[in-house]
Amino acid sequence: MIFLLCISAVLASFNTQYVTDQLEIQQTNLNSSKSYQLSLIITQLPSNNYCLPLLQVIINNQTHNDSLAYSIKANIQKVYFNSTDNITIKVSCIMLEHFQNQKNINKTMHFNLTLTEAKQHISPPCQFPHYGQNCSLSIQQIQKEFSVTILILNNTWFYAYTILDNDDYEIYVQNGDSLFGISIISFNKVNVTRLPSFLQNFIVLDSYSDENQILLPKTENSQESIYIIGMYNFNSTQIQEITITITASDKNEEFPFWATILLISIVIFGLLLFLIILCHYKRQYKKLTQIKPALDRKVLKKYMPPQKVDSKMSADTCSVCLVQFELKEKYCKTPCNHYFHEQCLLDWTTKQANCPVCRQGLLENEINELMEVKNNRNRQVQELNIQEIQEAIKSKDEPPSQTYRDLPFLQLSSSPFRTQCKIELDCSPQAEHSPQIIQFDGSPQNLTNRNLCFQSDGIVESQN
Structure with missing residues (x-):
């Protein structure tokens, strides 16, 4: 780094060329009654091009500079002053914030300093969208949602503007490998x-x-905003190409709280409605797809409730699966007194409504008929037992019959199953005659009780 400090007492007007990165000069022979213009003319920028040349004039501890020219890195900076005979001139190159951490940056530049007597001439400002010396240049307009490719000269600014509404917008810049x-x-x-x-x-x-x-910054309280975009090419030797596109931002505005609550309520209501419909559909589907068993399960539970196997049944075998009963297993007893595993009987009655052994019907009406027959039979047996007792008592008082044997009475009861009976009798006490044979055939259709007894010389049906 080269630092040059000069204290001179030269003529009031001068034009000197310098090659340095910093310069400080004391000028003491000025006429306080005159006005002066100090100009910095940069002939060659630093090779790294990451700093801003700055011309400062210090008068009575007050600093004056050309802020506009400095802010845009103009090649010429001018400072006007008067009413002083002593000034301090400083020239430096201020690093941009983005490059301050870089090391070994060469800030040496070539420039001329010119001091002349001149009165400050204030030019009128340029009307938008014009700019530059004598307002001869015009800022280019860019439409939103369009891509524009621009060629920018080395070490030069390019300016463009766009008019946007109050929505959020973004700029997409494609600069390739160039530094912009x-x-x-x-x-x-x-x-x-x-x-x-x-x-x-x-x-x-x-x-x-x-x-x-x-992201483009949004202006407040305005329907439309004007955005001026400045792009600087840091390349010191070549023209570079850049493409920019202005599009509406996808960023949504903050969702209202009431809308959030409403949306959550709709979602919850929809979920509840879906669950209700799903449960109803499952019940209906189960009903439609369920196979109706041949025997109602309520009949099984009522007349053939499951019971636990005890030690007395350990030698018995289920007639469906042909497996012996084991302790603590469950079995079912049919009204016709047959035993089966609970699951075996369930599986059997899914397709057939009868007993696997005797084919006795197990529908509720068939069970009731069977129970009625059993009750009638038991009642008749009781009556027969009473009658036998009475006849036994009576026979003690009467002499025994000498014509027939000691089988005075034979009873045949009705049954739901086919019954055959064959009786052979020798009616002669001396056995001189052939024995009589009487056959009786009872069927489930004939459910009345049949009583056979001896009368005269044969066996006849008793009419009770």
Whole structure:
């Protein structure tokens, strides 16, 4: 780094060339009654091009500079002053914030300093969208949702503007491998042109990314806003190409609280309705797809309830699966007194409503008929027992019959099963005659009780 400090007492007007990165000069032979113009003319910028040349004039501890020219890195900076005979001139190159951490940066520049007597001439500001010397240049307009490719000269700014509504917008910049910087300023209304600079919202674009995304700042209380976009090419030797696109942002506004509550309520209601419909559908589907057993399960539970196997049944065998009963297993007893595993009987009665052994019907009406027959039989047996007792008592008082044997009475009871009976009798006490044979055939259709007894010389049906 080269630092040059000069204290001179030369003529009031001078034009000197310097090659340095910092310079400080004391000028003491000025006429306080005159006005002066000090000009900094940069003939060659630093090779790294990451700093801003700055001309400062210090008068009575007050600093004066050309802020506009400095902020846009103009090649010429001018400072006007008067009413003094002693000034301090400083020239330096201020590093941009993005590059301050870089080391070994060469800030040496070539420039001329010129001091002349001159009165300050204030030019009228340029009306938007014009700018530059004598307002001869015009800022280019860019339409939203369109891509624009621009060629930017080396070490030069390019300015463009767009008019947008109050929505959120983003700028997509494709700068390839080139190093660019971008600055954006916005206005609700603009009459006088103001240009972006290194000192206002300046961003150095990443040269390693294919595309850079920049969110445009939103202006307040305005239907439309004007955005002026400044792009600077840091390349000191070549013209570079850049493509920009302005599109509406996908970022949604904050969702209202009431809308959030409403949405959650709708979702919860929809879930509850879905669960109700699903449960109803499952019940209906189960009913439609369920196979109706041949024997109602309620009949099984009522007349053949499951019981636990005890030690007395350990030798018995289920007639369906042909497996012996084991302790603590469950079995069912049919009204016709047959035993089966609970599951075996369930499986059997799914397709057939009868007993697997005797084919006795197990429908409720058939069971009731069987129970009625059993009850009648038991009642008749009881009556027969009483009658036999009475006849036994009576026979003690009467002499025994000498004509027939001691079988005075034979009873045949009705049964739901086919019954055959064959009786052979020798009616002669001396056995001189052939024995009589009487056959009786009872069927389930004939359910009345049949009583056979001896009368005269044969056996006849008793009419009770």
